[in-house]
Amino acid sequence: MELATTLKSQAVRSGVRQAGINPNHWYAVGWAKQISVGQVIQVVIWQQAIAVYRDANGTLHALEDACPHKGVELHRGKVQGQHLVCRYHGWEFNASGQCVSIPYLLEGQKLPCAQARSYPIQEKYGLIWVFPGEAAIAVDHELPVMKEYAESGWLQVPISGHFQAHFSICNENSMDVFHGFLHENLQGWFNPRLLKLSETDHAVQAEYQVSYKGRMAKFLGLSERADQVTTLPITVEYRYPHYQSNLQGISALYLMRLPVSPVESRSFALFFFRIRLPQWLLKGLEPLLQVLLERFVLMKFLSQDIEMMESEQRQYSASPQRRYVEINPAIIAVQRLIVRQFERFTQSSSQTNMNGHKELDSVVSRSVAVPQHSFAPDEQRSDRPDSV
Ligand code: FES
Ligand SMILES: [Fe+2]
Structure with missing residues (x-):
């Protein structure tokens, strides 16, 4: 569905800061x-705490991080062959989470039925991916497609972020091209315009136009000279629950969001920059360029963003009833999508439960739980982004 790109004021969608995730x-x-x-x-x-381990064959497995015996976190245990052994009494669990051995079981005594939940897990694009929802439908869901990952001529820069903020605040920041003002001293971008906005059940796609100027723009290949203004279209897509954006074959960003709790989120981003160097030279320089770009460019932008997002969260936690005004329709569309995906999940899981099918155990109740406390300024905030 195509949406109007006119900027008119709207109240921030209530409930978005309390929305849980769609774990599917x-x-x-x-x-x-x-x-x-x-x-x-x-x-x-x-x-949902999950113990992720790599077995002796190099294969990854994911088990609920609670031993079925007494609840001790399984990640405190050790890997033995393909199994995970709990640190407390040595109960041993296979990759499906089933208890297969107890060191002090008497001869002839039967193993109890003790099962830790297991999660679908896979490794791709240098990342570990877990499906926290209904395991049976994991195969129907795809990962983002990062076409630059296997193409030559791209410099790849992985960046991790850690935010003391609800994932909706972080996702709105990623869709928000109107905050170049914040990055003014880093010679970010200016004169943004929203050209096109479309929305489906699963995605919001915005086409913006932005201008660049300065040494940073030249360094990133956005303009030929530092004193020249270059105006380029940029596409930002929020395909729930992750982001991708593309700057006309010059750079691409894939940003994977990990909601941790109602006031904490993480991100794993892969930046790709088109570098006009022979492949052998690019490969040789890659580690150095990665460090330079991470430390002197990307982390500087991210630190400024984190300061804003965490400030926004603190204000929200202190006065959740307060209403705010938004004028970017792309942000409103992102909020709608977050709420819709959460509602879709809670409705489908309550239907499943009513029909007497399987229980989606703690996912629903944990998803809607919102802590009632508020933060004092500077409490629980991360001063620096995580490094990779
Ligand atoms: S708590 Fe894990 S083996 Fe006892
Ligand atoms: Fe930013």
């Missing part, structure tokens, strides 16, 4: 290189 999507939870063979870590997707 793949969520990126970390970088593949973070977990070596035999290692186990904890990841959290919307208050």
Whole structure:
């Protein structure tokens, strides 16, 4: 559906800051290189703690991070072959989460029926992806397609972010091209215009036009000379629950959002920059260029964004009843999509439960839980973005 691009004021959609996630999507939870063979870590997707481990064959598995014996977190245990062994009493679980051995079981004694929930997991684009919803439908859902990942001529820069803010606040920041003002000192962009906006059940796509000027623009290949103004179209798409944006073959961004709790989110982003260098030279320079771009460009932008998002969250937590005004229809469309996806999930899961089919256990109740506390300024905030 095509939407009007006229900027007129609207109230921020109430409820968006309390929306949970639709867990029936793949969520990126970390970088593949973070977990070596035999290692186990904890990841959290919307208050579901999950133990992710890499077995002796290098294959990843994901189990609910709670031992069925006494609830101890399984990520505190150790990997043994293809299994995960709980640290407390040594109960051993296979990749499906089933208890297959107890060290002190008497001879002839039967294993109890003890099962930890397992989650679909896969590794692609250097990222680990987990499907926290209904496992049976994971195969029907696709990951974002990053065509630049396998193409030559692109410099790839992975960036992690950590925000003390609800994921809707972060997602609105990613769709918001009208905040070039914030990045003024970094010679960001200016004169933005929303040219086209469309919305489907699963996605919001906005086409903007923005202008660039300055040394940063030249360095990133956006203009030929630092004193020259270049105006370019940029497409930003929020395909729930992730983002991608494209700047006319010059750069591309894939931004995977990980909602952790109602006041905490993470992101895993892959930036691609078109670099006009021979492939052998680009490969050789890649580690250096990655560090330079991460440290001196991208993290500077991200730090400024984090300051704004966390400030927005603190204000919301302090006065949730307060109403705000928005004039960018793309932001309103993003809010609509977040609420719609959450409602779709809660409706479908309550129907499933009413029909007496399977229980989607704690996902629903945890998704709607919103803490009642508010933050004092500077409490719980991260001062710096996570590094990769
Ligand atoms: S709590 Fe895990 S084995 Fe006892
Ligand atoms: Fe920004």
